[in-house]
Amino acid sequence: MKYLGCLGILVLVWLSTATSLMAQNQYQDLDYSQQIGYLSPSNPDISTNFKRCSNRPPIGTYSSANPYIFRESKGAFRKYILTHFDNTAYDDNGLLNLRFIVNCRGELGDVEVNELNNDFERTDLSDALVDQLKSLALQPKHWRGSQDENPIDFYMYLIFRIQNGAVVEILP
Amino acid sequence: MALLSKYCLSLTAVVLLACQGQEASTEYKRQQEADSLFKLERNYFQGSSESQELLQRVIDLDSTHDDALREIAIPFLKRGMPHLWKPLYDKAVAQDPQTWVPMRGYLYLLFYRDYQKALADFSASDTLTHHLDHPQGHSVDYWRGITYLCMEQPEDAITFFDRHIAAVTEAIGEDWLELEAFLYRGIAHQQRSNHPKAMADFEKTIKLFKSSAEAHFYWAKSCIAQGEHTKASGLLDMSLADYNRKMRLHHNYVEMPYTIYISDIETLRASLTQ
Numbered sequence: 001m002k003y004l005g006c007l008g009i010l011v012l013v014w015l016s017t018a019t020s021l022m023a024q025n026q027y028q029d030l031d032y033s034q035q036i037g038y039l040s041p042s043n044p045d046i047s048t049n050f051k052r053c054s055n056r057p058p059i060g061t062y063s064s065a066n067p068y069i070f071r072e073s074k075g076a077f078r079k080y081i082l083t084h085f086d087n088t089a090y091d092d093n094g095l096l097n098l099r100f101i102v103n104c105r106g107e108l109g110d111v112e113v114n115e116l117n118n119d120f121e122r123t124d125l126s127d128a129l130v131d132q133l134k135s136l137a138l139q140p141k142h143w144r145g146s147q148d149e150n151p152i153d154f155y156m157y158l159i160f161r162i163q164n165g166a167v168v169e170i171l172p
Numbered sequence: 173m174a175l176l177s178k179y180c181l182s183l184t185a186v187v188l189l190a191c192q193g194q195e196a197s198t199e200y201k202r203q204q205e206a207d208s209l210f211k212l213e214r215n216y217f218q219g220s221s222e223s224q225e226l227l228q229r230v231i232d233l234d235s236t237h238d239d240a241l242r243e244i245a246i247p248f249l250k251r252g253m254p255h256l257w258k259p260l261y262d263k264a265v266a267q268d269p270q271t272w273v274p275m276r277g278y279l280y281l282l283f284y285r286d287y288q289k290a291l292a293d294f295s296a297s298d299t300l301t302h303h304l305d306h307p308q309g310h311s312v313d314y315w316r317g318i319t320y321l322c323m324e325q326p327e328d329a330i331t332f333f334d335r336h337i338a339a340v341t342e343a344i345g346e347d348w349l350e351l352e353a354f355l356y357r358g359i360a361h362q363q364r365s366n367h368p369k370a371m372a373d374f375e376k377t378i379k380l381f382k383s384s385a386e387a388h389f390y391w392a393k394s395c396i397a398q399g400e401h402t403k404a405s406g407l408l409d410m411s412l413a414d415y416n417r418k419m420r421l422h423h424n425y426v427e428m429p430y431t432i433y434i435s436d437i438e439t440l441r442a443s444l445t446q
Contacts, residue, residue, distance in 0.1 A: 030256065032228065036219035037251035061251050062218060064425045075433035095284075099252060118286070120254040157252025161285060169285040172252065172426040 037061045037155055039101055039110040046100070046138045050109030053151035058101055060155040066172050069102060069156050071144045077137075078170050081160075084136050090129045090165030094118055098137060102154040106145035108138050125162065133160055133167070206234035213240075219247030238267035249283060250425055273297050274305035274312055281315060282426050287323050291316065304339070310350065311336050318356055322429050326360035333357035351381045352421070352428075359390055359430055367394040383419035385411045389432050392440060401444050408441050 035057060052058075059065060067074045097114035115130060117123040137158055146152045161169035209230045216223035224247070230240040245260035261279075265272040277293030280286040294312045297305045305312050317332035333353055340349050358373030374391035377384055388411035395404035414420060415437065421428040 030224075032221050032224035035217075035221055036224065036247035037253070061247075064250070066425070067427065073433040073435065074427055074431075075435055079435075095254065097252060097254065114253075114255060116255050120258045122255060155251070159252060159254065159284070171285060172283065 035061065037099070037157075039099060039112055039155070041110055043110040043112055045109035046111060047103075047107035047109055047140060050103065050107050052101060052109075052153045053104035053146070054153055056152065058153040058155040064172055065102075065154045065156050069144055069154050071106070071142055074170075077142050080142070081133070081136055081167060081170060085132060085167055087129075087165040087167070090126050090162075092125045092129055092162050092165050094123055094125055094162055095120070096125060096130060096133055096160040096162060097157065098134065098160075099155075099157045100138065102143045102145065102156055104146035104148075104151040104153060106140050106143050108140055108143065111138065126165075129162070129165065202233045203237075206230045206237050206240070209233070210237065210240050210243075213243070219251065223247075236267050238264045238272065241267060242272060249279060254284060269296075270300045273300055274307040277312070278307040278315055281319050281322075282423065282428075285322065287319050290319050294319070311339070313339070314350070314353060317360075318352075318429060321356055321360050321363075324363065326363040329360040330357060330364075333360065347380060349380070351377055351384060351387075354380070355384065355387050355390070356430070358387070358394075362390060362394055362397075365397070367398050370394045371398075383414045383417065385415035385420035385437075386430060386432055388414060389437060389440070390430075396440070396443065405441070405444055408437055408444075412437050 041052070060069065070077050095114075095116040095118070097116060098111065099114075100111040101109055103109065111134075113130065113134065115123055115125040137160075143154075143156070146154070157172070159169075159171040160167050161171065209226055213223055213226040213230070216226065224244060227240050227244040230237050231244065234240075242261065242264035245257050245264065248254075248257035248260065261272070261276060265276055273293050274297035277290045277297065280293060281290035294316050297312055307315065313332045313336040317329045317336060320326070320329035320332065333356060337346075337349060337353055337357070340346075340353075354373045354377040358370045358377065361367075361370035361373060371391055371394045374387045374394070377387035378391075381387075388407045392404040392407035392411065395401070395407060411432075412434070415432070415434060421431045
């Protein structure tokens with residue numbers, strides 16, 4: 001009987017502790033061991049033998065690398081995408097989010113792809129649509145490497161807003 | 173026996189009150205510590221591990237700390253991670269909708285060009301507070317004007333720009349208005365082919381702010397529509413000069429609506445010679 005009482009108390013203490021920890025951890029499902037925007041070098045690369053030029057964090061996280069990162073201009077980039085993207089086979093709605101590094105030589109790598117619905121939740125867009133936009137956007141010819149005498153890397157992201165399979169906005 | 177019961181009840185009441193008092197005191201201390209840590213966070217680079225972990229500690233101490241809930245979400249916004257930004261930011265909105273709903277509307281508009289969500293938040297702000305909200309320093313009427321302009325509904329855009337311009341002019345004077353209020357209203361008039369009114373707004377932009385690549389550019393477009401090619405050519409020269417001096421629409425994180433590029437100036441100039 002005495003052991004049962006002790007066991008009961010232990011269970012109560014465990015339940016109380018677990019509830020308290022769960023309440024504390026409700027916001028702790030994100031990993032903050034790296035700075036926000038971190039891209040893993042194990043992500044796929046676009047340029048062959050892609051390597052970062054610097055061990056320092058890339059430029060373009062606190063304040064965007066947009067518009068300076070575009071080799072010509074954001075306007076020219078938009079025009080290129082809109083004139084080359086063939087949307088006849090798609091009826092998707094949502095956002096295609098690409099995050100990547102442009103190194104000091106203008107090479108691209110460490111690419112992350114997120115397919116989202118209009119409420120910014122993960123979804124599955126048509127593979128062919130995603131592949132086409134990736135291949136159009138992630139070409140080194142669109143991106144400017146470092147103009148600085150010290151080799152630095154740039155962080156960049158793109159969001160394509162897709163409506164009935166067509167690109168209606170290119171952000172940021 | 174009855175007396176003993178009374179003593180027991182009194183003792184229980186005293187213990188309960190003491191516990192409640194201690195709980196309130198502990199809660200107050202946690203909030204104080206949360207506020208101190210939130211102030212300390214400002215010393216760290218936004219979005220760094222140190223900053224995010226400190227903000228997480230603030231939230232663990234005080235899950236209602238809307239400033240920390242908002243701040244921990246912002247790096248995800250600026251670094252293009254909408255799927256991680258939104259659930260975090262919405263927690264700040266839930267704690268203080270009066271402050272963060274109109275601000276979320278501004279973010280939906282400029283960072284995501286989600287016009288319906290932006291308008292829904294601007295409309296909600298009308299009933300959440302008794303005053304006109306000013307997210308990011310501009311009235312929701314100004315932001316609604318831009319939203320409708322982006323939606324290519326120039327009549328609605330003009331309605332809200334008129335209201336915004338009249339309110340600021342009456343309250344503190346015309347020279348306190350932002351360049352974009354006149355520029356964007358001018359573009360809305362231009363979209364309705366009301367070129368005299370459009371040109372008046374572009375001229376006002378230049379009168380108040382001296383330089384603007386976009387004001388000169390869109391002014392030139394209206395001149396061309398009115399057949400004034402010589403004047404348009406001069407305006408395009410000024411647009412290019414302003415562009416090269418970086419006197420153009422700019423935002424630290426996103427492209428502003430109706431931003432122009434050199435290729436736009438060149439294309440419009442080419443149309444003059446055709």
